[in-house]
Amino acid sequence: MKYDVVVIGGGSSGCRAAKANAAKGRSVCVVSAGLTLQATKPESEGRVYADLYELRKMGVAVLRGDTVLSGSWDGAKLLEVHTSNGLTLQADEFILATGRFFSKGLVSTMDTVFEPVLGADVDFPSDREKWFNADFFAPQPFEQIGVRTTADGHIFIKGEAAENVKAVGKILGGERHAKK
Amino acid sequence: MKMKKYDVIIVGGGATGTCMARDCALRGLKTLLIEREDLCDGASGRNHGLLHSGARYAVNDPESARECIAENLILKQIASNCVEDTGGLFISLPEDGLDYQALLVQKCAEAGIDARIITPKKALSLAPAINPNIIGAVKVPDASVNPFLLSDVHALDAVRHGADIIKFKAVTSFLKDGDSVVGVKTDKEEYYASQVVIASGIWSAKLAEMAGAHIDMYPSKGSLLVFGHRVTNLVINRCRKPSNADILVPEAVVSVFGTTSDKVPFEECDNMRVTREEVDFLLKEGVKMLPSLASTRIIRAYAGVRPLILEDSKSSLQADGRSASRGIVLLDHEERDGVPGLITITGGKLTTARLMAEKAADLVCKKLGIDAECTTAEIPLPGSYLKRRSFGAFLSGLGAKKEDTPASKTSSGAKRTSSGAKRTSSGTKRTSLGAQKTSSGAKKPYSAASLPVIEVEKTVSGEKKSVSGAKKSCLAVRSVAQKLCSKETIPYAGIAALGRHGSETLKMDFTGEGAEIVCECEQVTSAEISYCVKEFGVRNLNDLRRHTRIGMGTCQGTHCIQRAAELLAIELGVPEKAEEFMKDYLQERWKGMTPVMWGETLREAEFMRSKYSSLLAEGEISAK
Ligand SMILES: Cc1cc2nc3c(=O)[nH]c(=O)nc-3n(C[C@H](O)[C@H](O)[C@H](O)COP(=O)(O)OP(=O)(O)OC[C@H]3O[C@@H](n4cnc5c(N)ncnc54)[C@H](O)[C@@H]3O)c2cc1C
Numbered sequence A: 001m002k003y004d005v006v007v008i009g010g011g012s013s014g015c016r017a018a019k020a021n022a023a024k025g026r027s028v029c030v031v032s033a034g035l036t037l038q039a040t041k042p043e044s045e046g047r048v049y050a051d052l053y054e055l056r057k058m059g060v061a062v063l064r065g066d067t068v069l070s071g072s073w074d075g076a077k078l079l080e081v082h083t084s085n086g087l088t089l090q091a092d093e094f095i096l097a098t099g100r101f102f103s104k105g106l107v108s109t110m111d112t113v114f115e116p117v118l119g120a121d122v123d124f125p126s127d128r129e130k131w132f133n134a135d136f137f138a139p140q141p142f143e144q145i146g147v148r149t150t151a152d153g154h155i156f157i158k159g160e161a162a163e164n165v166k167a168v169g170k171i172l173g174g175e176r177h178a179k180k
Numbered sequence B: 001m002k003m004k005k006y007d008v009i010i011v012g013g014g015a016t017g018t019c020m021a022r023d024c025a026l027r028g029l030k031t032l033l034i035e036r037e038d039l040c041d042g043a044s045g046r047n048h049g050l051l052h053s054g055a056r057y058a059v060n061d062p063e064s065a066r067e068c069i070a071e072n073l074i075l076k077q078i079a080s081n082c083v084e085d086t087g088g089l090f091i092s093l094p095e096d097g098l099d100y101q102a103l104l105v106q107k108c109a110e111a112g113i114d115a116r117i118i119t120p121k122k123a124l125s126l127a128p129a130i131n132p133n134i135i136g137a138v139k140v141p142d143a144s145v146n147p148f149l150l151s152d153v154h155a156l157d158a159v160r161h162g163a164d165i166i167k168f169k170a171v172t173s174f175l176k177d178g179d180s181v182v183g184v185k186t187d188k189e190e191y192y193a194s195q196v197v198i199a200s201g202i203w204s205a206k207l208a209e210m211a212g213a214h215i216d217m218y219p220s221k222g223s224l225l226v227f228g229h230r231v232t233n234l235v236i237n238r239c240r241k242p243s244n245a246d247i248l249v250p251e252a253v254v255s256v257f258g259t260t261s262d263k264v265p266f267e268e269c270d271n272m273r274v275t276r277e278e279v280d281f282l283l284k285e286g287v288k289m290l291p292s293l294a295s296t297r298i299i300r301a302y303a304g305v306r307p308l309i310l311e312d313s314k315s316s317l318q319a320d321g322r323s324a325s326r327g328i329v330l331l332d333h334e335e336r337d338g339v340p341g342l343i344t345i346t347g348g349k350l351t352t353a354r355l356m357a358e359k360a361a362d363l364v365c366k367k368l369g370i371d372a373e374c375t376t377a378e379i380p381l382p383g384s385y386l387k388r389r390s391f392g393a394f395l396s397g398l399g400a401k402k403e404d405t406p407a408s409k410t411s412s413g414a415k416r417t418s419s420g421a422k423r424t425s426s427g428t429k430r431t432s433l434g435a436q437k438t439s440s441g442a443k444k445p446y447s448a449a450s451l452p453v454i455e456v457e458k459t460v461s462g463e464k465k466s467v468s469g470a471k472k473s474c475l476a477v478r479s480v481a482q483k484l485c486s487k488e489t490i491p492y493a494g495i496a497a498l499g500r501h502g503s504e505t506l507k508m509d510f511t512g513e514g515a516e517i518v519c520e521c522e523q524v525t526s527a528e529i530s531y532c533v534k535e536f537g538v539r540n541l542n543d544l545r546r547h548t549r550i551g552m553g554t555c556q557g558t559h560c561i562q563r564a565a566e567l568l569a570i571e572l573g574v575p576e577k578a579e580e581f582m583k584d585y586l587q588e589r590w591k592g593m594t595p596v597m598w599g600e601t602l603r604e605a606e607f608m609r610s611k612y613s614s615l616l617a618e619g620e621i622s623a624k
Helices: A012-023 A042-057 A174-179 B015-026 B062-078 B099-111 B120-126 B147-160 B201-211 B266-270 B276-289 B291-295 B333-337 B353-368 B388-399 B464-486 B492-507 B526-536 B541-548 B561-571 B575-596 B599-615
Strands: A002-008 A028-032 A061-064 A068-074 A077-083 A088-096 A154-157 A160-167 B003-011 B031-034 B088-092 B116-118 B136-140 B143-145 B164-166 B173-177 B180-185 B190-198 B217-227 B235-238 B247-251 B254-258 B298-309 B328-332 B342-347 B517-519
Touching: A002 A012, A012 A028, A012 A042, A012 A088, A028 A088, A042 A061, A077 A160, B003 B015, B003 B180, B003 B353, B015 B031, B015 B147, B015 B342, B015 B353, B031 B147, B031 B190, B062 B099, B062 B143, B062 B353, B088 B099, B088 B120, B099 B116, B099 B136, B116 B120, B120 B136, B143 B247, B147 B164, B147 B526, B147 B541, B173 B190, B173 B201, B190 B201, B190 B353, B201 B217, B201 B266, B201 B298, B201 B342, B217 B266, B217 B276, B254 B276, B276 B291, B276 B298, B276 B575, B298 B342, B298 B575, B298 B599, B328 B333, B328 B353, B333 B342, B342 B353, B492 B526, B517 B561, B526 B541, B526 B561, B541 B561, B541 B575, B561 B575, B561 B599, B575 B599
Parallel strands: A002 A028, A002 A088, A028 A061, A088 A160, B003 B031, B003 B190, B031 B164, B088 B235, B190 B342
Antiparallel strands: A068 A077, A077 A088, A154 A160, B088 B136, B116 B136, B173 B180, B180 B190, B217 B254, B217 B298, B235 B247, B247 B254, B328 B342
């Protein structure tokens, strides 16, 4: 299957990106790991159903309960992604909107943080003691961790900017995400 | 200033102090216990929760080993609801060889510990998570103990036998008459007593100093990791010379692996943090014994301080003439430092707290000239139900639920030999630690000591016969649980409470909202919360946690804190405090999560922040 745009992750940022692209007349597919679209906050749940309804009306393909596992590249260009339901999705442009740790957009181990779907480069403090603040209520450094991007939001893979993959939403890390 | 006079004042409400309060109260002494925080705020609430069989000490310290096995068997009988009789294994990794195993089995036999070699295959079938390459295994009667509950029930029983317990008040100085200690002072009050007993763990050194005596203590920090589920159902020890990072204990729905041991300055004892190096070390060692720990979620890390005593020149007066730094240390400051009226009991272990109390109470009685026997090893603690024979009585008591069953055997009345006046334990003027609230005419299905009398087999000695006795009591707990639930006396939602509080669960009111589950991980109901607030005196969620395990499971309270905070605030009659309870508890859980904040725990952390930032007012949780 070939689309103009494939959005990886059906959270609020993913949905927003899908809508914006569909509004420009592009063919769009959203892959969302959850059976419903993802809502991290309880109060976002209503909005998520509204999003789903709207996306359907706009003709966006929403693959619920499916997960993007990996991608195939031609140099710095992402050609297609492969999903857990066995689909291969091709697109001219891909949008990575898988969120931060809770939604598994980023995965951390004792000493590293990585982006599990495409292997995008992530900026994070190497000492894990610097990932958190001892005060629960204070800003938390881990909420600033995100994938490295070019000025216009393209991700990097092993130091090289990807031609056709942008990141949006929480996976960008706190401040950059909040600025949008 | 008010003035009160007691026979004995105990300073410190950990395992040792609460056991001591119960012992003294059962002997009929007018007893006061003062604790600066909540019960179990010290080492007794920050340990490994292993009810030692003694096997760990059998090779190096046979005396401790014998004490442990005796106390292990006693506690399985008198505190059946605080102990989970898991059994334990000593596993030998290829690099450990089998020499130590042979020695262990021999020394266990000498100490009366039932230690049996089993095949690695058998061990793996009992605990599939252990390293499949083990070359040997020994089965021992280790068990898992809930240290919070153990102190709770001792305190409860002390109060039910007339003791007074004051929590959240520190002893700030000693009242003296010449060289003699005649009482203690808190911020506003003075309390007088014929004997003052310091049972303040690592803080005993400071208190002794305040009273004009001196103890050389050594604060030894131990850190532990809590894994998100029961990795095994048995205690797993490494079969080698006791060392660091070599024990896993299953506890309720989690497993605890530890420990480290490092000398720390006294100033650190009041606020300990688990370091990155400690976490890395524990995990590295843990994986050798149980490979799956590498991928098991770690939900928390915590640390406690062992109250170790340095051998000193005055050690001739230590209990049994021993000066082993991990052994029981009983100091008679009258003889040792020329400070009459003062005794210190420390060292030892959670497992041997009852015995420590017995020794200290013997000395108190000797000083007071009172001839009263220790009965703490025979009389079951609140909530403990024992042998099958007793369950009949226990269950038939259920039929007459709202009626008073015959009052239980009272403690052995103490005879005051010097004065000749016979003193009995001072009834039930106040029967809970929950202070004032209780007496306020609330419905009370039971009188204080109305639970059926449960007879205990005469004290156990380490023979095989009594081991199986303990096993039987465990089986019977299960069958009682089933019967209670099928009789609909306690709804299914109350089964976890039954596991924790035993027969005390009958005092919980599961009608209406009582059966609602508040904390899913640990299955804590609204009824259990009401009971604990009433019986134990709870100021906030962190106190409530110690009595119920609320928020101690996998989600670390993410899902239940707001519900629990509201319920507790209403229960305490201070609904406006719900938010404060919630915030304090979030911060407390956070402290234990941060040392292991990666992987699933980091996910939980992000979710916790996100959830509570939408529940709390804007800006309470700041993003940047
Ligand atoms: C990491 C670790 C693991 C352990 N694991 C085990 C185990 O698995 N099995 C086992 O049997 N034992 C274990 N132990 C040992 C056991 O926990 C301790 O020996 C035992 O809890 C000591 O109890 P305690 O009552 O003497 O001292 P504590 O529990 O420390 O109690 C002392 C109390 O005194 C109070 N206090 C201090 N100053 C004042 C004051 N001025 N006024 C009033 N109150 C005061 C404190 O708040 C505290 O509550 C472990 C210990 C540690 C540190």
